[in-house]
Amino acid sequence: MSEAEPAVPEPSSPPEEGRRPFLEVADLRIHFPTDDGLVKSVDGLSFAVERGRTLGIVGESGSGKSVTSLGILGLHNRKNARVSGEIWLNGKELVSADPDDVRRLRGRDMAMIFQDPLSSMHPFFTVGAQIVEAYRIHNDVSKKVARKHAIDMLGRVGIPTPDKRVDDYPHQFSGGMRQRAMIAMALSCDPELLIADEPTTALDVTVQAQILDLLRDLQREFNSAIIMITHDLGVVAELADDVLVMYGGRCVEYGGVDDMFHRPLHPYTWGLLGSMPRLDRARSERLMPVKGAPPSLINLPSGCAFHPRCAYAELTCGLSETEVPELRVELEPTHRAACHLDAAERRRVWDAEIRPKL
Amino acid sequence: MSTDMKKAPASGGAGESGGGASDGPLLEVRDLRKHFPVHAGLLRRQVATVKAVDGVSFSVGKGETLGLVGESGCGKTTTGRMIMRLEDPTSGSISFEGREISGLSSGQMRPLRRDIQMIFQDPYSSLNPRKTVGSIVGAPFHLQNIETPQGVKKAVQELLELVGLNPEHYNRYPHEFSGGQRQRIGIARTLALKPKLIVADEPVSALDVSIQAQVVNLLEDLQNELGLTYVVIAHDLSVVRHISDRVAVMYLGRIVEVADQADLYTRPKHPYTTALLSAVPIPDPAARDDRARIRLTGDVPSPLNPPPGCPFHTRCWKAQDVCRTEVPPLADTAPGHAVACHFPVPDPVPGP
Numbered sequence: 231m232s233e234a235e236p237a238v239p240e241p242s243s244p245p246e247e248g249r250r251p252f253l254e255v256a257d258l259r260i261h262f263p264t265d266d267g268l269v270k271s272v273d274g275l276s277f278a279v280e281r282g283r284t285l286g287i288v289g290e291s292g293s294g295k296s297v298t299s300l301g302i303l304g305l306h307n308r309k310n311a312r313v314s315g316e317i318w319l320n321g322k323e324l325v326s327a328d329p330d331d332v333r334r335l336r337g338r339d340m341a342m343i344f345q346d347p348l349s350s351m352h353p354f355f356t357v358g359a360q361i362v363e364a365y366r367i368h369n370d371v372s373k374k375v376a377r378k379h380a381i382d383m384l385g386r387v388g389i390p391t392p393d394k395r396v397d398d399y400p401h402q403f404s405g406g407m408r409q410r411a412m413i414a415m416a417l418s419c420d421p422e423l424l425i426a427d428e429p430t431t432a433l434d435v436t437v438q439a440q441i442l443d444l445l446r447d448l449q450r451e452f453n454s455a456i457i458m459i460t461h462d463l464g465v466v467a468e469l470a471d472d473v474l475v476m477y478g479g480r481c482v483e484y485g486g487v488d489d490m491f492h493r494p495l496h497p498y499t500w501g502l503l504g505s506m507p508r509l510d511r512a513r514s515e516r517l518m519p520v521k522g523a524p525p526s527l528i529n530l531p532s533g534c535a536f537h538p539r540c541a542y543a544e545l546t547c548g549l550s551e552t553e554v555p556e557l558r559v560e561l562e563p564t565h566r567a568a569c570h571l572d573a574a575e576r577r578r579v580w581d582a583e584i585r586p587k588l
Numbered sequence: 589m590s591t592d593m594k595k596a597p598a599s600g601g602a603g604e605s606g607g608g609a610s611d612g613p614l615l616e617v618r619d620l621r622k623h624f625p626v627h628a629g630l631l632r633r634q635v636a637t638v639k640a641v642d643g644v645s646f647s648v649g650k651g652e653t654l655g656l657v658g659e660s661g662c663g664k665t666t667t668g669r670m671i672m673r674l675e676d677p678t679s680g681s682i683s684f685e686g687r688e689i690s691g692l693s694s695g696q697m698r699p700l701r702r703d704i705q706m707i708f709q710d711p712y713s714s715l716n717p718r719k720t721v722g723s724i725v726g727a728p729f730h731l732q733n734i735e736t737p738q739g740v741k742k743a744v745q746e747l748l749e750l751v752g753l754n755p756e757h758y759n760r761y762p763h764e765f766s767g768g769q770r771q772r773i774g775i776a777r778t779l780a781l782k783p784k785l786i787v788a789d790e791p792v793s794a795l796d797v798s799i800q801a802q803v804v805n806l807l808e809d810l811q812n813e814l815g816l817t818y819v820v821i822a823h824d825l826s827v828v829r830h831i832s833d834r835v836a837v838m839y840l841g842r843i844v845e846v847a848d849q850a851d852l853y854t855r856p857k858h859p860y861t862t863a864l865l866s867a868v869p870i871p872d873p874a875a876r877d878d879r880a881r882i883r884l885t886g887d888v889p890s891p892l893n894p895p896p897g898c899p900f901h902t903r904c905w906k907a908q909d910v911c912r913t914e915v916p917p918l919a920d921t922a923p924g925h926a927v928a929c930h931f932p933v934p935d936p937v938p939g940p
Contacts, residue, residue, distance in 0.1 A: 237669065256639075273703055288796065288797040289645065289799065291767075291796055306838065316776055351887075354616060362722045390886075395885065404887045404888075405660070406887055409886065434659035434660055434823060434888075435823070435864060435868055436659065436863060436867045436869040436884045437882070437887070438863060438867065438869070439866075439869075439883060439884075440883060440884075440885075442869070461796065461797055462797075463797075464868065464869030464871045465869050466871075467869065467870060467871045467872055467875075467876070468869045468876060470635070470873075472911040487873045488873050488874070490871075491872055491873050491874075492874075500796055501798055502798065503871070504801070505798045505801035506797060506801070506826065506871060507798045507801075507826040507827055507829060507830035508826060508870070508871060509825060509826045509829060509853065509865065509870065510872055510875060511869050513829060513850075514830075514847070516805055516808070517801035517804055518801065519797035519798055519799070519800075519801030519802040519805060520801075521802075523764075523766040523768055523769070523799060524796060526799075545842060550812065559908075585694035585713045587620070
């Protein structure tokens with residue numbers, strides 16, 4: 231076991247030494263009051279991303295991963311969302327900042343790639359016009375220069391004959407090209423932080439591979455920080471440096487990508503790994519699903535939100551039903567998990583029961 | 589661990605390409621085509637044809653699972669809908685238990701609907717929100733005028749139990765269930781009339797990862813218990829590998845490769861299959877750098893205007909002149925392993 235959770239976990243460097251990491255989220259809470267009760271979509275989330283690094287956020291639907299990304303961009307309506315905590319981007323705090331200041335950052339310093347490119351591009355304007363608009367908001371340039379920049383960007387993301395396609399409408403693009411155009415739009419102002427919310431979920435595998443390669447190359451070129459939100463552990467393994475696993479609005483495990491796949495600490499992460507049929511292993515007789523269904527955020531289970539689905543919950547002698555486990559550093563200095571089970575016991579279960587079956 | 593431990597229980601010859609079973613394949617599809625006309629202009633004249641499915645042949649033995657994979661727009665769903673006769677084939681034959689069904693009228697099809705059922709992709713839109721689970725799952729009994737020994741309610745409750753739902757939820761509405769549970773309701777409805785063949789169109793792609801595994805396991809258990817035959821249509825290659833005995837890969841309306849599951853995934857012969865397999869992200873960060881990757885460029889050509897010759901030649905790195913002019917036939921390269929390619933990948937291939 232180890233000391234209690236420091237205020238701000240940083241996987242790459244110890245906290246409070248010199249400068250802050252490029253993006254730092256500390257104790258972020260995003261709650262939505264509704265008629266049925268308070269929905270705690272994100273409840274005490276902390277993480278950090280450096281430039282040139284990729285953080286993968288993994289979780290099932292309703293685990294709060296997209297709400298987190300919208301929260302960082304400041305896209306929640308303050309009238310119906312209660313946002314608290316701190317978001318530091320490049321030394322600026324965003325939660326308490328004036329919305330107009332955040333708006334100026336959005337698009338220039340941080341940009342987002344949305345999941346569904348068809349519904350997030352305007353069908354009435356050409357692709358070029360939409361990129362030009364985004365570029366001219368943040369850069370005082372003529373339309374001509376902006377258009378040239380849009381053509382450059384489209385070419386950069388691998389759209390053939392960009393000087394012609396720039397005048398096409400979104401419906402004239404295929405799914406993969408639309409996603410590329412969206413990436414071009416997001417990158418048009420060289421953002422330092424790129425948030426990709428399920429960027430490849432709607433795409434076929436061959437196109438997905440192209441987009442992932444593209445993101446990797448662009449990151450190398452622009453040295454941007456990327457937050458990759460996905461439910462596909464394969465995509466995370468391909469792209470991420472650090473991984474954060476969310477469940478019921480909280481982080482249950484946070485660590486480096488190698489630790490996460492080779493030495494996962496949380497039973498939920500084990501469940502996710504056991505649920506996937508894998509092409510890189512011999513075909514297994516059966517998959518090992520997590521029993522039950524993801525919880526409703528209005529009515530989260532008491533204590534550890536995962537306990538009704540956890541196969542090892544009874545080993546905690548009832549603790550998991552009453553107390554919310556804290557995110558603690560375990561074994562490796564940068565690998566954290568929120569679980570009541572004794573770390574040594576979990577290590578034993580992983581080695582003896584879970585890993586041989588994967 | 590053997591890769592072939594999961595074997596279909598019902599018939600001995602399930603692993604063969606269908607012909608090996610003593611009483612012939614359950615489903616045999618020959619040269620199936622579906623062309624959709626495209627109308628345009630004031631007079632709605634036909635200006636083009638979308639060849640959604642263009643000459644597909646395969647057979648499925650009793651108790652076998654055939655996986656149909658391919659990218660969006662390759663015609664896999666249309667093929668499934670034609671087997672169900674939800675879509676009328678333009679030409680070709682579909683024979684079910686030796687009986688030709690492609691020309692049957694909807695009235696003639698009705699008794700057959702007991703034997704051929706479908707699991708739909710989207711568990712949200714495939715259940716009527718205004719009907720209770722009881723009436724959704726019980727509807728097939730009423731439609732087919734089937735007597736149930738202890739009443740429809742009892743039969744429905746047994747079905748709900750079979751798919752792992754609480755039989756007391758008989759009177760609830762679909763919105764009270766989660767996505768995984770809804771998919772189970774859809775499966776219970778499918779199983780109501782004890783079908784012989786189930787066409788499952790992307791049965792798990794709308795579900796969360798942990799729920800996906802539950803439904804995959806359920807489908808396998810039901811197959812073992814009830815001796816079902818599946819045609820599983822999916823784009824997720826790892827799910828298809830897990831669930832299928834044989835796999836057919838489709839590209840632009842045609843089958844480009846069909847083989848036993850183990851054979852196809854370890855020794856893919858068609859360049860498209862190898863590219864598809866190498867594009868699947870592997871959930872192992874250590875495998876990031878040492879994988880032989882084949883990156884396809886561009887997109888699938890439009891089925892409105894498919895390229896001449898081999899449909900894949902525009903993206904194929906092995907394409908030669910003959911590929912641009914001649915359509916390669918689907919021919920056996922090994923027993924049970926058929927490939928439509930002029931230059932199949934030789935054994936062994938560097939693969940994942």
